[in-house]
Amino acid sequence: MQSFTPKLLCHWLIRQSRISWRMALFTGLILIASLLLLAWWLALQRLEAEKTLIGENARVQQETLAEVISENLTQVLDRGRLISIAANEWFDGKQLDAASRLSSMRATDRALLRITLYDHDLKQIYSSSPTTESLELIDSLQAFLKEVQNGTSTKLAVGPRSMSYEQAWELPLLFPVGNHSGRLNGILVVVLDLGYFLGLYQHIDIGRSGVIQVLKFDGEKLAEARQAGLVLDINRSVMNLPKTEAQKGTWIGQFFDAGHTYRTSFRNQDNHPLIVTVSRDVDETLNDRISAHTRLLAILGFLTAIIVLATFWFARNLKHQGLLLSALSKSDQEKQELIAELQEEKRRAFDLAAHDHLTGLPNRRIFHELVVSHIASFKRSRKLCALMYLDLDRFKAINDNLGHHVGDLLLQTISIRLREALRESDVIARLGGDEFGLMLTGIETIDDAALVASKIIESIGLPCTNLDGHDIQITPSIGIAIFPRDGQDLNSLTRHADTAMYQSKRAGRGRFTFYDPALNQGGERLFNLEQRLSKAIAENELVLHFQPKVRLSDYRIVGLEALVRWQHPDHGLIYPNDFIPMAERIGLIDKLGDWVAQACCIQLAQWQAEGVAVVPIAFNVSAKQLLDIELPQRIAEYLAIHGVAPGNIEIEITENSLVDSIEVARQILERLEALGVGISLDDFGNGFSNLAYIRTLPIHCLKIDREFINNIRNRHDDAVIVSSIITLAHNLNMRVVAEGVEMSDQLIHLKTAGCDEAQGYYLSRPVPAVAARELLISSTMAPA
Ligand code: C2E
Ligand code: CA
Ligand code: CA
Numbered sequence: 001m002q003s004f005t006p007k008l009l010c011h012w013l014i015r016q017s018r019i020s021w022r023m024a025l026f027t028g029l030i031l032i033a034s035l036l037l038l039a040w041w042l043a044l045q046r047l048e049a050e051k052t053l054i055g056e057n058a059r060v061q062q063e064t065l066a067e068v069i070s071e072n073l074t075q076v077l078d079r080g081r082l083i084s085i086a087a088n089e090w091f092d093g094k095q096l097d098a099a100s101r102l103s104s105m106r107a108t109d110r111a112l113l114r115i116t117l118y119d120h121d122l123k124q125i126y127s128s129s130p131t132t133e134s135l136e137l138i139d140s141l142q143a144f145l146k147e148v149q150n151g152t153s154t155k156l157a158v159g160p161r162s163m164s165y166e167q168a169w170e171l172p173l174l175f176p177v178g179n180h181s182g183r184l185n186g187i188l189v190v191v192l193d194l195g196y197f198l199g200l201y202q203h204i205d206i207g208r209s210g211v212i213q214v215l216k217f218d219g220e221k222l223a224e225a226r227q228a229g230l231v232l233d234i235n236r237s238v239m240n241l242p243k244t245e246a247q248k249g250t251w252i253g254q255f256f257d258a259g260h261t262y263r264t265s266f267r268n269q270d271n272h273p274l275i276v277t278v279s280r281d282v283d284e285t286l287n288d289r290i291s292a293h294t295r296l297l298a299i300l301g302f303l304t305a306i307i308v309l310a311t312f313w314f315a316r317n318l319k320h321q322g323l324l325l326s327a328l329s330k331s332d333q334e335k336q337e338l339i340a341e342l343q344e345e346k347r348r349a350f351d352l353a354a355h356d357h358l359t360g361l362p363n364r365r366i367f368h369e370l371v372v373s374h375i376a377s378f379k380r381s382r383k384l385c386a387l388m389y390l391d392l393d394r395f396k397a398i399n400d401n402l403g404h405h406v407g408d409l410l411l412q413t414i415s416i417r418l419r420e421a422l423r424e425s426d427v428i429a430r431l432g433g434d435e436f437g438l439m440l441t442g443i444e445t446i447d448d449a450a451l452v453a454s455k456i457i458e459s460i461g462l463p464c465t466n467l468d469g470h471d472i473q474i475t476p477s478i479g480i481a482i483f484p485r486d487g488q489d490l491n492s493l494t495r496h497a498d499t500a501m502y503q504s505k506r507a508g509r510g511r512f513t514f515y516d517p518a519l520n521q522g523g524e525r526l527f528n529l530e531q532r533l534s535k536a537i538a539e540n541e542l543v544l545h546f547q548p549k550v551r552l553s554d555y556r557i558v559g560l561e562a563l564v565r566w567q568h569p570d571h572g573l574i575y576p577n578d579f580i581p582m583a584e585r586i587g588l589i590d591k592l593g594d595w596v597a598q599a600c601c602i603q604l605a606q607w608q609a610e611g612v613a614v615v616p617i618a619f620n621v622s623a624k625q626l627l628d629i630e631l632p633q634r635i636a637e638y639l640a641i642h643g644v645a646p647g648n649i650e651i652e653i654t655e656n657s658l659v660d661s662i663e664v665a666r667q668i669l670e671r672l673e674a675l676g677v678g679i680s681l682d683d684f685g686n687g688f689s690n691l692a693y694i695r696t697l698p699i700h701c702l703k704i705d706r707e708f709i710n711n712i713r714n715r716h717d718d719a720v721i722v723s724s725i726i727t728l729a730h731n732l733n734m735r736v737v738a739e740g741v742e743m744s745d746q747l748i749h750l751k752t753a754g755c756d757e758a759q760g761y762y763l764s765r766p767v768p769a770v771a772a773r774e775l776l777i778s779s780t781m782a783p784a
Helices: 006-017 021-091 095-108 135-150 194-199 282-354 364-381 395-402 404-421 446-461 490-506 523-538 580-585 589-609 623-627 631-642 662-675 706-710 716-731 744-753 769-778
Strands: 112-119 124-127 170-178 184-193 211-216 221-226 248-253 262-267 274-281 384-392 427-432 435-443 464-467 470-472 476-483 512-514 542-551 557-568 572-574 617-620 649-654 678-684 701-704 735-738
Touching (some): 021 095, 021 112, 021 184, 021 211, 021 262, 021 274, 021 282, 095 112, 135 170, 184 194, 194 211, 262 282, 274 282, 364 384, 364 490, 384 404, 384 490, 395 404, 404 435, 404 470, 435 446, 446 476, 476 490, 523 589, 542 769, 557 769, 580 589, 589 617, 589 631, 589 649, 589 769, 623 649, 631 662, 662 678, 701 706, 701 716, 716 735
Parallel strands (some): 557 617, 678 701, 701 735
Antiparallel strands (some): 112 124, 211 221, 211 274, 262 274, 427 435, 464 470, 542 557
């Protein structure tokens, strides 16, 4: 697994969100700071809430305590009032009873120190223990007496406290003593032992700072009990308590010593002049939690410090990596730009080297490379292609007379027209000067090349207007070499195209010439032939040439092959390859075939009539004809009309013509055989069929394709094939004819291999009827 590193994260961030590392850094910092602030805010909120809760608890606790103490104090005061009622008996004349009641009441109440009774002249008439009144007490007795008599106070007054330390805890409480009818008889002074009263609460846990006080209404502190060290204090200092009308409540303030804040809860019952307070240092109530809080804050602080440090470290790394990365990407970008620049330069240099700067066409070097590569692929696919050399006629004169500038414009115009005339897949190049090289790829027939060439001549021949003010008309001379027929490599093809081009020039310019003279017969006018062919058949423009078949055992002529030609009134002799496919295409082949069959019969009849010893004449029957079931019938008619024996004619069919409809072909062949017509299988060896299949058909003769004969000497394989075809054919009782014999060694080879007959230029070219007649008369064709 890959370990997590800032570098990886940085790369990831930048790649994923396509933001710059600065942005990533900034976002990260903001995020972390926000998280920290949030954590602190939550922690402080929590602490504050806890503090409030603790304070609230303390308040409730203190108020409850103040309530309890105040209740107790009220009970003590109520007891004092009961005593004052009991004391009234004194004035009803029952002094003894009253004295004993008072002393027993004092004795049973430990909070009361002493009970003293005064009459309305403030003369002491009873005291539970001997005492001397202080002047302050006398004063307050008089003041209280007056208040009661005036009716301003009827309940209770707090007397002055003694200045002596021993009596500091004594709190005199003054009660009026009267009868039911409201008459004031005297005043009862009950001395409360504050020390005893507060001592009861010393053990209640209100913390070290806890203070319980009993105050006079005016805020004078009468006594207090402190929790710490269980001290009872009698400090008389006046407390600066806020004035309040309420009977209970809680204040918070610095009541005892500066620097400490106390929470003080107070309680006053029944409007008597004493208030009970319970106070506690606010900080102390929090103390228990404070350590927990401090710990929490310390942990949070520690974590914050770690996060800040880590962030700092991380940010530093990120910045470092970011800088590194942007430097890298910058250099990468520069590199890419440099590469693109170099490639562009290379492309430009290549273009300059590969293209002609004037026309933008490939130059001679590239043309040659392209031709070589096309030849290689055509060899594999066995397709045709045409190589053309094109030269502008009288270009030099234009250049010399009108200037190079006009010549350049003309070349540019011509190259545009060439491009328009050719297909995308064809190659056009400027070979130099006014010479262009063209390669037509993947043409179907040689006619196509002728068609394109005439199209080019036509298009170039159109006037080129306004070339720097000049209107020029120019013609090209074109030479065509066909692959593979005229050469199978660059050298021979270009040489032959060049030769053909010079022939065009010599023949009068503005035309195209095939390197192979046989192809020039039709010439550029081939495409007009279609319309003429039907007429040509009707008007007997067709002629038969005859090529002898020679028996190899004695070199006697044992047969003739009739080969049709078209004697065109304008274009001269046209060879069958230039019009037979056309006749098939436009549906004239049956008509043409019938003409040939009849012409053979006529020729045979004529020769016989002249007393020439005839040999069988073979004529070619094309695939389309073998679909016509009437064919044997018509042949029989021609034979009958001209009085020719069926054994004197043969037909030649190719293997491929058996493919389309084997059953019809079989019937036709069987009928012809029944007539007595010989049947030969032409161009044998390059078709699809095998001998085992052919043996089921009525075939008397195999003609070995001239391709094998051609290679018989230099290709061992072909020699073997020829030998085995001969052997097999003999086993099937067939004759074997070798076609296209051009050389004596081929003949010797064939003879040795047991071949029956031979046919070819070496023995004789196809010749007109007159010449054929001579050959028949001489009868033998002894090889030279
Ligand atoms: P094919 O039947 O194979 O005819 C033989 C062709 O080979 C003839 O071409 C002939 O001139 C040529 N040839 C003879 N000896 C040699 C030789 O030693 N070397 C070379 N290179 N060629 C030789 P041609 O007359 O141009 O005929 C071409 C083809 O046209 C024939 O091939 C045949 O398929 C077709 N054809 C000719 N006449 C007729 C016809 O009357 N009817 C039909 N349907 N097809 C015909
Ligand atoms: Ca033939
Ligand atoms: Ca043939």
